[in-house]
Amino acid sequence: MSTDKPTLAETLAEAIAAGILNGTLPPGERLDEMRLAEQHGVSRTPVREALRQLAMSGLIEMRPRKGAIVTKVTPEQLESLFVAMAEMEATCARLAAMSMTPIERRRLQARHEKMMALAAAGDIEAYSDANVAFHSSIYAGAHNAPLAEYALALRRRVGPFRRAQFQIEGRLTRSNKEHDAVVRAIVSGDVAGAHAAMLHHVSLVEDAFETFSATAAA
Structure with a gap:
């Protein structure tokens, strides 16, 4: 990202990451796309991208049939x-x-x-x-x-x-x-x-x- 203004997906990823890092979203917590979209007033598309970014950081894991699960970074x-x-x-x-x-x-x-x-x-x-x-x-x-x-x-x-x-x-x-x-x-x-x-x-x-x-x- 080379601009000063973050994208919607990046803003969502930051908000979710903050909850993970401060313990509000503990390891093992399932992150539901629909619930996150409703909570932040957005469509599921930026939510999916935000979760993809968080998976790259190791903060969540994408599991088959379970979706996004909060992990513990060692x-x-x-x-x-x-x-x-x-x-x-x-x-x-x-x-x-x-x-x-x-x-x-x-x-x-x-x-x-x-x-x-x-x-x-x-x-x-x-x-x-x-x-x-x-x-x-x-x-x-x-x-x-x-x-x-x-x-x-x-x-x-x-x-x-x-x-x-x-x-x-x-x-x-x-x-x-x-x-x-x-x-x-x-x-x-x-x-x-x-x-x-x-x-x-x-x-x-x-x-x-x-x-x-x-x-x-x-």
């Missing part, structure tokens, strides 16, 4: 996803520092400055949407179409976990400071610095989600 599965995401995003940042055009660098800086204001205002929803666009612009700035495609696909899998971490008090401000190091490195053409800053950022995202998860389970 710490090992989550660790594997975040390690893969960190390495892929760090590579994108490194290539972006090498390949971004001057216009792309200015646009990245502008996105970052916009997110500073959102973080200061504590606008979690708007910051989260802008965050997707921010990272997507780095994928595109790597100027490597296969890598950008893989990064976007993996991000969709990790998306619910990344979004949940913004519920932690002070996380928006810390996230934006981490972005600042990434942006400075990319804009200045610091290849090694961009790689290291992004690797550090995603590792802290994982730590933040683990904190959120522990708090939600308490």
Whole structure:
């Protein structure tokens, strides 16, 4: 997803994922398409797409004759996803520092400055949407179409976990400071610095989600 505005299916997936991650929808719970469509006032088509996205994240499992069932993501599965995401995003940042055009660098800086204001205002929803666009612009700035495609696909899998971490008090401000190091490195053409800053950022995202998860389970 490369735009600031999420699709209806993505919005539904976020809402359902929030219920799973905060324990409202426990493991083993069956998610009925018709009930979800009525609950959210939509047709079953975006609900099906939302469930497909959640299945990719490992939050639900599609079972024959039973439909969508909430699953329990193990710490090992989550660790594997975040390690893969960190390495892929760090590579994108490194290539972006090498390949971004001057216009792309200015646009990245502008996105970052916009997110500073959102973080200061504590606008979690708007910051989260802008965050997707921010990272997507780095994928595109790597100027490597296969890598950008893989990064976007993996991000969709990790998306619910990344979004949940913004519920932690002070996380928006810390996230934006981490972005600042990434942006400075990319804009200045610091290849090694961009790689290291992004690797550090995603590792802290994982730590933040683990904190959120522990708090939600308490």
